[in-house]
Amino acid sequence: MTRLTLCLLVLLAVCALGLVTSQHHARKLFAELEREQARAKSLEVEYGQLQLEQSTWAMHARVERLARERLRMRPPEPQRMQVLETPSPPEVASR
Amino acid sequence: MRFADSPVLAPTFPPWRSRFVVGLLAVAFGTLVGRALYLQGWNRDFLQAKGESRYSRTLEIPGNRGRIFDRNGEALAVSTPVKSIWAIPEDVALPTRELDRLAQVLELPRDELRRRLGDTARDFVYLKRQVPPEIADRVAALRIAGIHQSKEYRRYYPASETMAHVLGFTDVDGTGQEGIELAFEAQLAGRAGSRRVIRDRLGQIVEDMEGAREARDGADVTLALDSRIQNLAYVELKRAVEANRAKGGGIVVVDAATGEVLALANLPSYNPNNSARRVGGQVRNRAVTDAFEPGSTLKPFTVALALETGRVSPYTTIQVAPGSLTIGPATIRDAHPEKALTVEQVIQKSSNVGAAKIALALPPETMWGLFDGIGFGAAPRLGFPGEAVGKVRPYKTWRPVEQATMSYGHGIAVSLVQLARAYTLFARDGDLVPLSLLRVDSPPAGKPVVSKQTAELVRHMLELAAQPGGTAPRARIMGYRVAGKTGTAHKQEHGGYAADKYHSSFVGLAPASRPRLVIAVMIDEPAAGQHYGGIVAAPVFAQVMAGALRILGIAPDAPMKPIEITPSALEVRESV
Numbered sequence: 001m002t003r004l005t006l007c008l009l010v011l012l013a014v015c016a017l018g019l020v021t022s023q024h025h026a027r028k029l030f031a032e033l034e035r036e037q038a039r040a041k042s043l044e045v046e047y048g049q050l051q052l053e054q055s056t057w058a059m060h061a062r063v064e065r066l067a068r069e070r071l072r073m074r075p076p077e078p079q080r081m082q083v084l085e086t087p088s089p090p091e092v093a094s095r
Numbered sequence: 096m097r098f099a100d101s102p103v104l105a106p107t108f109p110p111w112r113s114r115f116v117v118g119l120l121a122v123a124f125g126t127l128v129g130r131a132l133y134l135q136g137w138n139r140d141f142l143q144a145k146g147e148s149r150y151s152r153t154l155e156i157p158g159n160r161g162r163i164f165d166r167n168g169e170a171l172a173v174s175t176p177v178k179s180i181w182a183i184p185e186d187v188a189l190p191t192r193e194l195d196r197l198a199q200v201l202e203l204p205r206d207e208l209r210r211r212l213g214d215t216a217r218d219f220v221y222l223k224r225q226v227p228p229e230i231a232d233r234v235a236a237l238r239i240a241g242i243h244q245s246k247e248y249r250r251y252y253p254a255s256e257t258m259a260h261v262l263g264f265t266d267v268d269g270t271g272q273e274g275i276e277l278a279f280e281a282q283l284a285g286r287a288g289s290r291r292v293i294r295d296r297l298g299q300i301v302e303d304m305e306g307a308r309e310a311r312d313g314a315d316v317t318l319a320l321d322s323r324i325q326n327l328a329y330v331e332l333k334r335a336v337e338a339n340r341a342k343g344g345g346i347v348v349v350d351a352a353t354g355e356v357l358a359l360a361n362l363p364s365y366n367p368n369n370s371a372r373r374v375g376g377q378v379r380n381r382a383v384t385d386a387f388e389p390g391s392t393l394k395p396f397t398v399a400l401a402l403e404t405g406r407v408s409p410y411t412t413i414q415v416a417p418g419s420l421t422i423g424p425a426t427i428r429d430a431h432p433e434k435a436l437t438v439e440q441v442i443q444k445s446s447n448v449g450a451a452k453i454a455l456a457l458p459p460e461t462m463w464g465l466f467d468g469i470g471f472g473a474a475p476r477l478g479f480p481g482e483a484v485g486k487v488r489p490y491k492t493w494r495p496v497e498q499a500t501m502s503y504g505h506g507i508a509v510s511l512v513q514l515a516r517a518y519t520l521f522a523r524d525g526d527l528v529p530l531s532l533l534r535v536d537s538p539p540a541g542k543p544v545v546s547k548q549t550a551e552l553v554r555h556m557l558e559l560a561a562q563p564g565g566t567a568p569r570a571r572i573m574g575y576r577v578a579g580k581t582g583t584a585h586k587q588e589h590g591g592y593a594a595d596k597y598h599s600s601f602v603g604l605a606p607a608s609r610p611r612l613v614i615a616v617m618i619d620e621p622a623a624g625q626h627y628g629g630i631v632a633a634p635v636f637a638q639v640m641a642g643a644l645r646i647l648g649i650a651p652d653a654p655m656k657p658i659e660i661t662p663s664a665l666e667v668r669e670s671v
Contacts, residue, residue: 055253
């Protein structure tokens with residue numbers, strides 16, 4: 001009788017410790033999830049800012065100005081343009 | 096002797112004393128039970144809430160506003176977090192030196208800052224809203240008690256004034272106020288949510304609790320606009336408005352195949368990133384919200400109707416001598432009197448008398464039916480706020496002179512967008528598509544208005560108008576056949592027509608062999624000596640059309656011969 005009680009007591013202690021450990025583990029994982037979610041959010045924000053930055057740098061007015069001034073580019077004269085007919089079937093070339 | 100009988104233990108106190116102690120204990124116990132009942136039963140909800148507030152927190156989760164993209168996925172409007180600096184005036188006690196530093200960091204006048212912080216009657220006062228995160232960090236580094244920060248969102252428009260009128264803007268709280276931002280508010284707006292969590296001693300979130308409300312981010316909106324064409328249109332329009340010292344102008348570029356609005360620009364414009372500039376008339380998207388008398392750009396519709404009803408053929412001769420036509424008290428004049436013109440030449444040379452004579456042969460009801468069919472007098476339903484309906488009076492009230500003037504675009508008012516849409520009729524073999532500000536993935540079905548044959552005949556006439564001998568040889572571009580019509584109309588002022596103020600316009604399409612783009616240009620009050628649509632507005636059309644066709648990679652349909660500058664003898668002045 002006493003032996004059984006002792007066994008159960010040990011079992012109870014083990015279970016209790018297990019519960020504590022798993023609870024702790026769960027909380028740690030939860031904290032990690034929170035951190036990652038916060039990181040995802042901040043990455044999303046950064047993505048938005050980068051998109052904004054890209055749009056700003058790639059503004060056509062700016063690109064055109066740089067091409068003209070710094071790279072000394074200009075639109076080709078139409079006489080020097082050659083139009084090639086695409087050999088692909090018409091449905092591919094369709095609008 | 097038994098233990099209990101020991102005389103030492105014999106009671107020496109009177110019995111009431113023990114009873115008194117028992118009674119006291121009973122009262123104390125009763126008090127405890129009562130208190131417990133009170134706490135557990137009576138006051139339970141209050142205490143539980145108090146307890147929860149010690150460890151649980153409700154976190155607000157903001158819903159992000161959707162982004163706006165152009166058709167190629169370029170970001171046109173993006174919200175990004177910024178900080179608001181606010182204070183509890185009572186808690187702030189600042190030595191002057193620190194006040195100076197705060198004012199400097201916030202870029203606020205010192206007196207203004209002092210005034211706001213001095214208002215101790217209030218518990219909450221904004222010092223500055225929408226502060227970039229770097230500046231907010233510097234404010235935080237000052238470590239001033241009573242000054243707090245909260246997160247909010249600010250919307251940025253990288254294209255600034257180029258697309259200001261289409262995109263519109265939001266107010267400081269992120270609600271759409273104008274343009275697409277207002278029109279698609281329901282889609283763009285995010286819904287803020289919240290979640291309840293348990294926090295530990297260190298403030299870390301330990302567990303989620305029930306009662307979370309999910310935050311929903313606003314949906315992104317993809318516009319039909321092509322930012323390359325938009326930029327081109329804006330730059331060319333601006334150049335023309337400046338060169339002609341005009342009051343303003345507008346341009347609309349429409350893809351005839353799908354009805355998508357590829358570009359829409361207005362002048363004067365404003366920078367939507369600067370809230371101080373977002374006031375007054377410049378905010379209005381005139382191409383959509385303002386109707387004007389279009390002038391001769393309406394002649395092709397009169398002719399199309401006459402062709403459609405079989406009353407004329409392109410080669411029917413119309414007597415236009417002596418260059419004027421008197422109907423009742425009014426006289427219609429041509430700038431260049433001719434004796435007789437074919438219907439084709441009426442369009443080519445833009446004869447008012449010719450158009451009026453053609454119109455007078457048509458029943459008013461039929462003419463009204465056409466205007467109605469091409470969307471005049473009805474909002475274009477772009478979903479844009481404040482779309483102009485225009486002005487087309489019911490045909491029953493038309494007098495003959497009004498019917499005659501309407502044939503060349505007077506006594507009728509339309510917006511530039513309506514005009515551009517109506518011209519898709521000639522670009523699309525006689526049917527009309529609904530315009531769309533959003534990208535369209537499958538082309539909508541058109542609504543037939545005139546026959547394919549009529550559309551082709553009118554397109555040919557429009558091509559003649561955009562050649563030497565027509566009113567708009569300056570609309571030509573190298574490598575493509577273009578077709579189009581000029582319009583020059585006196586502006587209405589105080590119920591009459593202003594003698595020296597004009598609306599100069601041009602609406603055209605290209606490539607004429609298989610039209611893809613329709614561009615409508617309007618210059619408001621050109622004041623640099625020229626006011627004819629063929630001289631003021633047609634060059635803008637040519638520049639934008641040439642660029643847009645190149646950007647879209649549309650094959651040329653004419654030989655690559657340079658356009659010669661027309662001797663003015665070949666350029667026909669249109670009638671005003």
